[in-house]
Amino acid sequence: MIAYSGPVNILLVDDHPDNLLVLEAVLGDLNCNLVKCLSGAEALRCLLRDEFAVILLDVQMPEMDGFETARLIKSRKKTQETPIIFISATSKEAEHFFTGYEAGAIDYMLKPFMPQILKAKIEGFVRLYVGNKTLQLQAELLQQQKSELERGNRELMLTAYQLTKTQALTRAIQETSMDTMMTFDEDGIILTVNPALMAMFGYREDEVLGQPVEMLVPCFAGGAFKTGGAGSQVHNDAARNGLHSGPGQIMSVSHDAAPGPGEWFDTTPRADHASAVPDHGNRERLVGGGSLTGDRRQLNPVRKDGSRFPSEIQIGVATIDDERIYACTVVDMTERKRFERELMAAKETAEIAARAKTNFLTMVSHEIRTPMNGVLGMTGLLLDTELDESQREFAEIIRKSGEALLSVINDILDYAKIESGKLELEHLPFKLPHLIEETFDLFTAKSKQSRLALTYEADPALPELLEGDEIKLRQVLVNLIGNAFKFTAHGSIAVTTKLLAAQEEAVRIEFAVTDTGVGIPGDKLPLLFQPFSQVDTSLTRQYEGTGLGLAICKNLVEMMGGTIAVESDQGIGTTFRFTVQLRTWQAARHEPAPEGSFASLAADDFELWQEAERDGDRRLAADGRLAADKEMAADRGMGGDRAAAVLVADDNVINQKLTLTLLNKLGVAADVASNGSDAVELAYRRNYDLILMDMRMPIMDGLEATRRLLASAPPGRAPVVVAMTANVMPTDRERCLEAGMTDFLVKPIQFEMMKQVLRRHGIEPEQKESSVGQ
Numbered sequence: 001m002i003a004y005s006g007p008v009n010i011l012l013v014d015d016h017p018d019n020l021l022v023l024e025a026v027l028g029d030l031n032c033n034l035v036k037c038l039s040g041a042e043a044l045r046c047l048l049r050d051e052f053a054v055i056l057l058d059v060q061m062p063e064m065d066g067f068e069t070a071r072l073i074k075s076r077k078k079t080q081e082t083p084i085i086f087i088s089a090t091s092k093e094a095e096h097f098f099t100g101y102e103a104g105a106i107d108y109m110l111k112p113f114m115p116q117i118l119k120a121k122i123e124g125f126v127r128l129y130v131g132n133k134t135l136q137l138q139a140e141l142l143q144q145q146k147s148e149l150e151r152g153n154r155e156l157m158l159t160a161y162q163l164t165k166t167q168a169l170t171r172a173i174q175e176t177s178m179d180t181m182m183t184f185d186e187d188g189i190i191l192t193v194n195p196a197l198m199a200m201f202g203y204r205e206d207e208v209l210g211q212p213v214e215m216l217v218p219c220f221a222g223g224a225f226k227t228g229g230a231g232s233q234v235h236n237d238a239a240r241n242g243l244h245s246g247p248g249q250i251m252s253v254s255h256d257a258a259p260g261p262g263e264w265f266d267t268t269p270r271a272d273h274a275s276a277v278p279d280h281g282n283r284e285r286l287v288g289g290g291s292l293t294g295d296r297r298q299l300n301p302v303r304k305d306g307s308r309f310p311s312e313i314q315i316g317v318a319t320i321d322d323e324r325i326y327a328c329t330v331v332d333m334t335e336r337k338r339f340e341r342e343l344m345a346a347k348e349t350a351e352i353a354a355r356a357k358t359n360f361l362t363m364v365s366h367e368i369r370t371p372m373n374g375v376l377g378m379t380g381l382l383l384d385t386e387l388d389e390s391q392r393e394f395a396e397i398i399r400k401s402g403e404a405l406l407s408v409i410n411d412i413l414d415y416a417k418i419e420s421g422k423l424e425l426e427h428l429p430f431k432l433p434h435l436i437e438e439t440f441d442l443f444t445a446k447s448k449q450s451r452l453a454l455t456y457e458a459d460p461a462l463p464e465l466l467e468g469d470e471i472k473l474r475q476v477l478v479n480l481i482g483n484a485f486k487f488t489a490h491g492s493i494a495v496t497t498k499l500l501a502a503q504e505e506a507v508r509i510e511f512a513v514t515d516t517g518v519g520i521p522g523d524k525l526p527l528l529f530q531p532f533s534q535v536d537t538s539l540t541r542q543y544e545g546t547g548l549g550l551a552i553c554k555n556l557v558e559m560m561g562g563t564i565a566v567e568s569d570q571g572i573g574t575t576f577r578f579t580v581q582l583r584t585w586q587a588a589r590h591e592p593a594p595e596g597s598f599a600s601l602a603a604d605d606f607e608l609w610q611e612a613e614r615d616g617d618r619r620l621a622a623d624g625r626l627a628a629d630k631e632m633a634a635d636r637g638m639g640g641d642r643a644a645a646v647l648v649a650d651d652n653v654i655n656q657k658l659t660l661t662l663l664n665k666l667g668v669a670a671d672v673a674s675n676g677s678d679a680v681e682l683a684y685r686r687n688y689d690l691i692l693m694d695m696r697m698p699i700m701d702g703l704e705a706t707r708r709l710l711a712s713a714p715p716g717r718a719p720v721v722v723a724m725t726a727n728v729m730p731t732d733r734e735r736c737l738e739a740g741m742t743d744f745l746v747k748p749i750q751f752e753m754m755k756q757v758l759r760r761h762g763i764e765p766e767q768k769e770s771s772v773g774q
Contacts, residue, residue, distance in 0.1 A: 004133035008032045008126055009050050012070070013043040014087075016059040023056060023087075026115045027122055040069030047079050053129035054122060057105075059088035059096060067103045074104035084124050087111060087118075151671075180330040185323065188213045188220060190226060200332055203302035217301045217313070225315055225326060278726040301330060309334050340403070368409055373748035376402045377658035380751065384665075391652055425559055430470040432462060436495065439477045446485055453492035454481075461499045463507060465585035472556050473580060477511065479549040480576050484515035487574070491516030505583050508562070511594065512577045519570035528566055529554040553578070644763040646670040646684060647681035649702065650724065652692040655747070659692060660722070662754045667766030676700030683709050688719045690761055692745065695725035695732065703739040710740040720761045724749070 010032050010694050012023050020036045027034060035050070037043040041060055046052075055073070059066040066086055086100040089111040100108045107121065174181050174194035182193040190208050197203055201216055214221040263747050300308040307428065310333040317326050379399040387395060436456050447454045477495070484493045494514045501508040505524045520528070557564045561581030568574040648659045648670050656672050671686075673679035677700040679693065690708070693702040706721045713719065722743040723736040733744055745757055758765050 002134070002137055004130050004137055006133065009035055009052045010122065010126075011035050011037065011043060011046060011052045011055040013037045013040065013056065013061075013066070015039060015061040019058065019087075026119055030119070030123065030126065032126060040064035040066065040072075040278045043069060044072060047073060047076070047082075051078075052082055054121075054125040055082055055084045057084055057086055059086055059100070068097055070100070070103035070105060078541075080104075083107075083128075085109060085121065087113065156502075163591050176291060177711070179332070181327070182208075182213070182216075182330075183325055183327050184213045185325060186223070186226070188223060188225070190216075191325070200303075200330065201301070215302075217299065217328075217330075219299055225328070268289045277323055298333070310337050370655065370747060372402060372406055372409070374652070374654035374658060376406070376748040376750075377662070381658070381661055402748075425469040425472065427467055427583075428470060429465055429467050429727075431464065432466055432497065433458065435470055436477070437476055439474055439481065442478060443481055443485065447493075450485065450489075452485065452488060452490070455492060457494065457496045459496075460500045461495060461502075462509065463584045466507070466582045467585045468560065468580070468582040472560070476553045476556050476578065478512070479553050480513040480578075483549060483576075484517065484574070488515040488517035491573070500579060504702060507582050507584060508579055509582060510577060510579045512575055514575040515571060516573040519572055519574055520566070520568040521570060522568075525566060525568065529564065532590060644668060644690060644758075645688045646763070647673060647682060647686075647688045647719075648724075649673040649676065649697065649705065651675055651697040652694075655694075657755075659749065662749065662751060665751070666755055666758060668758065668763065676702055676705030679705050680708050683719065684712070686716055690758070690763060691721045692724040693721050693741065695723060695736070703735060706736075706739045706741055722757055722761070 008031075010027065010030075012019050012020055012034055014023070015038055017038070020038075024034050024036070032053070035052070037046060041064060043055070043057070057066045057070060057372055061069075066088070070086075072086050073082065073084065084103075084105045085107040086105045087109050088100075092160050097108050109118065133717055169195060177194060177196055178199070180194065180196045182197070183191045185191060190213055192212055193205055195205075197205065197208065201208075203216075208216065212221075213225070217225075223410055274482050276493050296312050296314050298310065298312055301313075301764075302308055312331040312333050315326055317324055319325075376399060378462065379395055379402060381396050383392065383399070414449060436458075440454060440456065443454060446452075463520075481493060481495065492515075494512075496512045496514070498510045498512070499507060500510050553562050557578045562579035564578035566574060566576050646663060648656060648663070650656050650659065650672075652675050656674075658672055660672065670692075671682060671688075673682055675697045676693075679691065679702075680700070682688075683691065693706055695702040697705075701727070702723065709721065710718050720743075721741045723733075723741045724745045725732065725736075725747060736744060743757060743760065745753060755765050
């Protein structure tokens with residue numbers, strides 16, 4: 001029982017110190033704190049600081065008598081219950097008694113007083129004070145205990161609510177789940193199941209409750225659901241059925257084979273199935289182990305009708321009152337397996353379609369470019385003859401129309417190559433000012449004709465030499481500048497370059513192409529970089545195009561590690577900005593050139609590379625180095641006076657005639673073969689210095705013919721074989737290189753292209769007076 005053990009204070013108030021000493025002598029042995037005051041004001045100050053069991057108050061005091069002091073004490077809420085005893089020597093006994101009691105005193109004693117009586121009264125008030133304090137402490141303790149009980153009760157109610165809610169949610173999940181959920185004890189006796197059991201296994205709930213779990217999952221027999229690996233329990237039936245396990249081993253069956261009654265489920269991850277060793281009776285034994293709980297395993301449970309189905313299982317375990325309860329979830333994998341098979345079949349179909357698409361593009365490229373070679377080549381030859389003004393105008397229209405058609409074909413093939421992921425970047429050195437200058441050269445005539453100013457502003461911080469794919473960067477600029485010319489009637493077109501960042505070997509450069517054209521509506525901006533989309537698709541549209549140019553630009557820029565965006569105001573102009581990630585040439589000049597690329601060079605000196613590029617003198621030798629014309633001619637045994645021996649292998653009569661005519665105008669006579677077999681036969685009879693070999697030919701294609709020619713050629717006398725084909729896919733170039741071809745001549749063949757090929761391989765053309773290719 002709790003009891004008050006704190007201090008007990010008694011307040012003594014009298015203006016005569018002698019009287020205070022007397023009171024102290026009477027009450028000194030009460031084990032109380034006696035606080036003495038000489039005035040009512042001092043007594044009030046003490047009451048503000050401390051709590052008192054009883055107050056002994058004199059009546060006659062200067063400034064504030066005892067009655068006024070008592071009234072003030074009783075007016076304060078904290079002290080109004082404190083007992084006051086007046087001690088007075090006045091003669092007006094009845095009057096003062098009445099005033100004292102009216103002021104709130106509980107007793108009135110006259111001097112001289114009996115010490116024993118005063119002490120007895122004070123002792124009674126002290127006991128009353130201690131009792132009250134004890135009751136107050138007990139009340140506070142009870143209140144605290146009550147609060148704790150209420151808080152505990154609220155927590156219990158909240159826990160009960162959460163438990164009820166959890167149980168309701170669990171029940172809802174179990175009842176609506178399509179997966180079978182069941183619990184069973186350590187002996188494998190089923191305790192609970194959810195309604196999905198009926199749909200999956202065909203059993204009612206009352207048919208399985210209290211039954212062993214192996215009636216649903218045979219491989220759980222013998223408590224195999226408890227552990228896996230060493231120490232796992234092996235059912236006697238499994239042993240009798242021929243399934244034996246040693247230390248650290250468990251039994252399993254193939255999921256593709258029909259499992260037997262003693263089947264053990266696979267306790268290894270599915271990715272490890274390859275480690276299984278076939279056992280007798282279509283069973284497998286897996287070496288390994290580990291706990292079965294927590295991991296997903298695949299097995300084949302049995303339905304009520306005895307049929308098996310593929311499933312995935314997961315087991316959890318909980319200990320309740322020292323009893324282990326197992327929870328098992330079975331997921332029917334039948335539909336998933338079917339979907340996986342369909343997905344694999346769809347993937348194979350897509351791969352076949354992708355291969356067919358690539359083959360189709362290759363065929364279409366060849367079939368379109370082959371007649372285009374004849375159209376453009378023969379048009380050039382026609383323009384080289386004497387024509388009147390109308391005939392020349394008609395021929396020029398044919399050539400321009402053919403070139404426009406070829407541009408459309410190139411756009412479609414470029415986009416197809418990008419989409420199929422077959423377009424690769426070259427990494428060659430170049431000077432950015434030269435690239436801009438060469439690009440501007442393509443638009444010089446158009447700029448003069450349309451009276452548009454074409455300007456270029458370069459960032460002085462840009463490195464002089466860069467490494468990257470100059471051809472594809474030029475293609476982006478050509479597309480954007482050509483687009484600007486198409487939509488700009490007057491004003492100017494400006495190209496600017498800016499160095500955005502430089503870090504070690506890498507530099508990020510921003511290009512901007514700004515025009516003062518008609519601008520683009522805001523709602524059309526999101527469509528600009530989509531393939532086959534155009535700003536104006538009406539029947540009366542003013543501007544031509546396939547809608548592939550900007551889509552190709554976007555893909556090429558992204559291949560070069562950059563982004564492209566557009567800003568436009570209608571009637572004011574448009575700005576296309578794109579960034580590319582390049583490298584400084586100094587940082588990459590000593591790296592080996594990529595193998596398998598006709599466009600690659602590995603010259604140690606950039607100026608030599610640049611000079612060779614200007615002269616068209618590029619050759620991919622066996623060691624990847626640039627060789628001089630005389631060295632190449634000496635390697636083939638050609639003298640300065642001997643005419644070059646050239647063979648043209650092409651099955652198309654028009655292309656044969658065109659190629660022979662171009663060679664004739666360059667002062668080179670050539671033999672002709674209509675297929676690869678004829679080319680091999682002619683090469684056996686004569687040592688050719690150069691063979692122009694078409695890829696697609698009847699009887700024997702150009703690749704097989706090249707392999708046979710190079711394999712049978714005498715040492716040091718192998719001819720230079722140049723691919724002459726309409727196939728422009730990167731894979732076609734790789735196939736040509738693998739077959740042993742040295743260079744690549746793309747149809748339609750132009751006069752300058754033919755001249756450069758001859759020079760690259762040591763045949764100096766004697767150009768006759770001609771306008772072909774001009």
